[in-house]
Amino acid sequence: MSNELFETLTSNIHFNVTEMGRKTWTQNWMVPENLITIVGLKNGKKPVFYYGLTENYRTNFVLKKGTSENGNKYINARVYFRFCKDTIVEKEKYVVANGFNGLLLGIKIGKTEFINTFKSMLLEEYRRGDAHTIEVLERMKDRNVFESVEESAQYIADRDYNWLIGRLKYKGKLFNYSGQGYWLLPLKTQMELTKGFIEEDCDLTIDLENTEVFENYLIYVDTVNSVVRYNGERLCTSGYSLAEELKKHSDENTCPWCGEKLRLIKTKKGEFLGCSSYPKCLYRRFLNKK
Numbered sequence: 001m002s003n004e005l006f007e008t009l010t011s012n013i014h015f016n017v018t019e020m021g022r023k024t025w026t027q028n029w030m031v032p033e034n035l036i037t038i039v040g041l042k043n044g045k046k047p048v049f050y051y052g053l054t055e056n057y058r059t060n061f062v063l064k065k066g067t068s069e070n071g072n073k074y075i076n077a078r079v080y081f082r083f084c085k086d087t088i089v090e091k092e093k094y095v096v097a098n099g100f101n102g103l104l105l106g107i108k109i110g111k112t113e114f115i116n117t118f119k120s121m122l123l124e125e126y127r128r129g130d131a132h133t134i135e136v137l138e139r140m141k142d143r144n145v146f147e148s149v150e151e152s153a154q155y156i157a158d159r160d161y162n163w164l165i166g167r168l169k170y171k172g173k174l175f176n177y178s179g180q181g182y183w184l185l186p187l188k189t190q191m192e193l194t195k196g197f198i199e200e201d202c203d204l205t206i207d208l209e210n211t212e213v214f215e216n217y218l219i220y221v222d223t224v225n226s227v228v229r230y231n232g233e234r235l236c237t238s239g240y241s242l243a244e245e246l247k248k249h250s251d252e253n254t255c256p257w258c259g260e261k262l263r264l265i266k267t268k269k270g271e272f273l274g275c276s277s278y279p280k281c282l283y284r285r286f287l288n289k290k
Contacts, residue, residue, distance in 0.1 A: 002055075002108070005182050008221050012228050014039045015219075020052070030090035032103060036184075038219075038230065051218070052095045053184060055106040057206075058082045061117050063125065065132050075136050077118040077160040081107045081206040088204055092187060104184040104218060107206060109168075111161055111180050118157035123150065144284060145267050155282045162257045162283075164208040171211040172231075178224035186218050257283040 009015040016037040022030070032052030039046055060080040067073050083105055095103045125133035126149055140152035165179035172183075185206070186194050196213025198205040206213060220229045253262055255275040262273040265284075275281040 004223060005106070005108075005221055008223075008226070008228060009036070009219075014230070015228070027094060029094045029097075030087060031094045032091045035100075036104065036219075050100045051102055051104045051184075051186075052091060052100055053104045053106050054083070054088070054091055055108075056083065056087060057105070057107060061121065063118070063121055072139070073132050073135050075122070075133065075156060077114075077157055079114060079164075079208055082200075082203040083205075085199070085202055085204050088187065103187040105187055105204075105206070106182055106184045108182050109165070109180055109208075111165075111178075114161045115154065115157040118160070119150075119153045122153035122156060126153070144282075145269055146282075151279070151282060158257060158282055166256070167211045168208060168214050171215045172217050172220065174220060174229065177220070177222045177227070177229070181223035182219075182221040183214065183217050184219040185213055186216060189216055255281060255283050257281055
């Protein structure tokens with residue numbers, strides 16, 4: 001377990017984390033790397049929940065290229081977290097045999113890594129002469145009045161990160177949080193594989209585009225705001241209005257990507273609302289085009 005996650009969880013009175021391993025527990029099975037004890041609140045009582053946690057996954061960053069119905073080429077930045085199914089099965093055996101509540105799959109989502117990785121991938125494709133990438137970046141530069149294809153590449157990475165993280169926060173009902181940090185997701189819900197996991201030949205995959213699995217997150221550690229949230233619908237009972245939260249967090253004058261104020265910018269191609277933190281944030285929304 002990363003020091004950041006371990007320190008954050010152990011500093012919270014609701015959690016206790018113990019590192020595990022074959023040598024420590026003298027087991028032949030492949031045990032989870034950690035055991036998390038959670039003090040919840042359910043029906044006025046404070047039961048204790050026990051979960052095994054594994055973070056052994058591979059991260060795949062992929063540029064998905066295609067052509068729209070109107071003939072325009074596009075590129076989408078997507079990321080996948082892949083767990084080895086055989087390893088997961090072995091860890092779950094230990095969890096079941098020891099009467100735990102379940103096995104958690106832990107992943108970390110970071111904005112800087114996402115944007116820098118995809119920006120570099122796009123520019124590398126551009127420099128090696130990939131016709132599809134060149135067309136997309138040049139069109140993006142012209143359409144958004146950017147100064148360089150570097151800005152086009154960053155814009156695509158920013159755009160797709162914020163689109164993916166927005167969907168994820170919506171499913172997890174965590175509008176006040178960054179979406180960055182650690183997500184601990186239960187392998188199973190009511191004895192069935194939690195909806196949203198993708199079963200492939202050798203892997204169990206988490207796809208940020210398929211956010212259904214995040215609706216069932218158990219613990220979320222926001223590394224930007226240094227807070228821990230656990231899923232109230234799984235461990236406690238509380239009233240929650242999704243409609244009210246959406247209304248509370250909608251503001252036409254605020255940048256949906258970074259939260260800074262938007263400002264009106266006039267160009268020869270028309271007027272648009274751009275982020276006041278430009279060039280750090282490249283969000284813009286055209287009001288009219290000439």
